[in-house]
Amino acid sequence: MTTLDQPSARPAEKARQADKGRLRRLRPQSRQDMALFWFLIPGIVALLLFHYIPLLGNIIAFQDYQPFIGIMHSPWSGLDNFDVIFNGDDQFLKALVNTLELTLIQVVFVFPVPIVLALALNSLVSERVKRWVQNVLYLPHFLSWVVIVALFQQMLGGTGMLNLFLQAQDLDTWNIIGNPDFFKTLITSQVIWKDAGWGTILFLAALSRVDSNLYEASAMDGASRFRQTWHVTLPSLRGLVILLLILRLGDALSVGFEQILLQQTAVGLDSSEVLDTYVFNNGVVGGQWGVAAAVGLVKGVIGILLVLGANKIAHLFGEEGVYRS
Template sequence: MTTIDRPAGRRAPDTERAARRPPRRRRDLALFWFVLPGTAVLLLFHYVPLLGNVIAFQDYQPFIGIADSRWVGLDNFDIIFNGDDAFLRALANTLQLTLIQVVFVFPVPIALALLLNSVVSERVKRVVQNILYLPHFLSWVVVVAIFQQMLGNSGLLNVFLQARDMGTWNIIGNPDLFMALLTSQVIWKDAGWGMILFLAALSRVDSELYEAAAADGAGRWRQTWHVTLPALRGLIVLLLILRLGDALSVGFEQIILQQTAIGIEDSDVLDTYVYNNGLVAGQWGASAAVGLVKGVVGIALVLGANKLAHLMGEEGIYQKR
């Protein structure tokens, strides 16, 4: 084998390029500056306020501050351990609404993504996709106002029924229909946005898998079951874990805007309970205790669901070490 002798003092091309390349820390400095504002906002408005949970163990009074408020230990947790009626009612409503939304709301974006992915025309697909995820950008104030204009006592539906002497249908102010109303609002507002995530996952599925399944005689449904759904399984598990972590938070703004029409007993959830008893009634310590327990339970649900995902062979929100 022959070798090429380089003149003395000459560096190899790769070595020269490596020497000219700036250090990684200096090269990525611009990226660090871009990340810094978001990191600062996250620390300032999400992590620093966590220190305020100390008032859950105090007889906190805003006019004297945290430092001078009297320590009461676990007294504020009595409403949880001893079963305060208002707290138990809010907890029951929260769990019921969470179960309904996991069963009826979570699968809707998956179904929409599967249906839209089967559309052949890309133009029709884009138009339908834009229409479906547009409501996500509306605030809950606007969404609730739209539903009131459509389904309220003097809304379009009742105006239509009255014009034909068919009576009226009380939907907005009916406690028996409140859970269904909340669920339909969440589906209308956020299902299209969640659909985008599953469409992105479907776009990464190799088309040769469908061709191979079709060559083996698999129809549309069998292709969906054996090719499409396995491709979405990891994303479904990840989003379900995150949803369980947020299980005890079921839409504060959405509910508080409609609580007057329904009544507190039938619409109170943990988030509105904390607001009504903390900011409104001034029971700061007890409300902070409820919020603290809610956060701890959320963390436990995330870790437990993630461990279960590892046992099922999925990565979850973080990989198993």
């Protein structure tokens, strides 16, 4: 009996040893590691308090929620709050179309800009010039959207610098800030100006890890600067680009709540309403808490599905993606 039981016991024993090995690797190996674990605690607590615990509030998507009686006493409404989605409410459809259009524009025109900037910065020979340009590009990221929108209004508004200059030259003025036709272009340009420089950090870090011997070997083979970029630099960024693109798809239906809300009154809801502002306008402003929660819940589920799908596609092309399956 002992000899018969040994083969079946070996896999279980190996599994237990593997689990012990994983736990051993997770344990702090020194006081320095323990200090790092303590530094993680505030971030974990903040993540739980402001991200995971509030997820329980999604239950109001299935209730006729009334704030003055609370979640525990609000009557259940089933899927009634989802009617705006399933039955195609006009306001919701406008918000959905605007969101998808802005998402497509930002993926096509905004996402590649940090890559191009990182390649340009990496080509600079002078470290002093490179640091100065980086500081200039990083600065807008630390400005709030209130400040940035105010700056654009001072430059491109009806009485802004551009129109004052055109008036001084006896030329026709341009209504850029209040023109619905220019709204998506305006939003995209603001995003590029604010966050493109900050987005270069990860790409510059990845470029610093590229082996310089690869460039020397390609130069000896007669490769031009463009060929070196195409065959050496860009392949080294492929994994990072795919990872960031997957994460961007997960956040695809969030296209700048505060930025758009600050400029809605100038262009109207038809051209500026997106899903995030739809949730705010119908929930916080309109008091339709259940409908707003239902739209937000569906948006979150779609984001999860996009991440899972894009990650699976990345695995099919041999990339790790966000996580390994």
